[in-house]
Amino acid sequence: MVKLNEEMVKSLENEIVFLATASKDGIPNVSAMRAVKVLDAEKGIILIADNYMNKTLKNILENPNVAITTSNCKEVPYQYKGKAEYYTEGEYLKIAEEIDRSLKPDLKPKGAVVIKITEIYNLKSGENAGKLIAKD
Numbered sequence: 001m002v003k004l005n006e007e008m009v010k011s012l013e014n015e016i017v018f019l020a021t022a023s024k025d026g027i028p029n030v031s032a033m034r035a036v037k038v039l040d041a042e043k044g045i046i047l048i049a050d051n052y053m054n055k056t057l058k059n060i061l062e063n064p065n066v067a068i069t070t071s072n073c074k075e076v077p078y079q080y081k082g083k084a085e086y087y088t089e090g091e092y093l094k095i096a097e098e099i100d101r102s103l104k105p106d107l108k109p110k111g112a113v114v115i116k117i118t119e120i121y122n123l124k125s126g127e128n129a130g131k132l133i134a135k136d
């Protein structure tokens, strides 16, 4: 079962998150995200406010598979993989609005990307590099 520990939660919420997506034809894209909240650490669910997403959103809508790492991966070296869903209303949009307000009072999200993390890998160099740590 994928569960996010305290250092993972801190790093996902406080560092820049690099979000990799791919088109349905497998063309990769990577973007940087900071409007991120962990919704459920026990279940590995995070939310990212869509403020400016372009290729990222197009990709998620045609291919839900995403991969993530964080800007402090030197200290907290993980690679997260999961599936994304997109919401433009309801509770998830409200949470995205709260995140944005806390970052910048006049920032408003277009939507919310909710990611269920299903796999965590070790990103640290060395003999365990790339090894699976947890899987649903």
Ligand SMILES: Cc1cc2nc3c(=O)[nH]c(=O)nc-3n(C[C@H](O)[C@H](O)[C@H](O)COP(=O)(O)O)c2cc1C
Pocket: 016, 029, 030, 031, 032, 033, 034, 035, 036, 048, 049, 050, 051, 052, 053, 054, 055, 056, 057
């Ligand atoms: C440090 C940093 C943080 C960012 N945070 C967010 C964010 O939280 N939400 C968002 O929608 N875009 C954010 N952006 C913008 C995206 O990285 C990117 O410019 C946008 O998704 C368009 O690129 P794309 O075509 O690859 O999607 C951020 C950019 C930077 C440099």
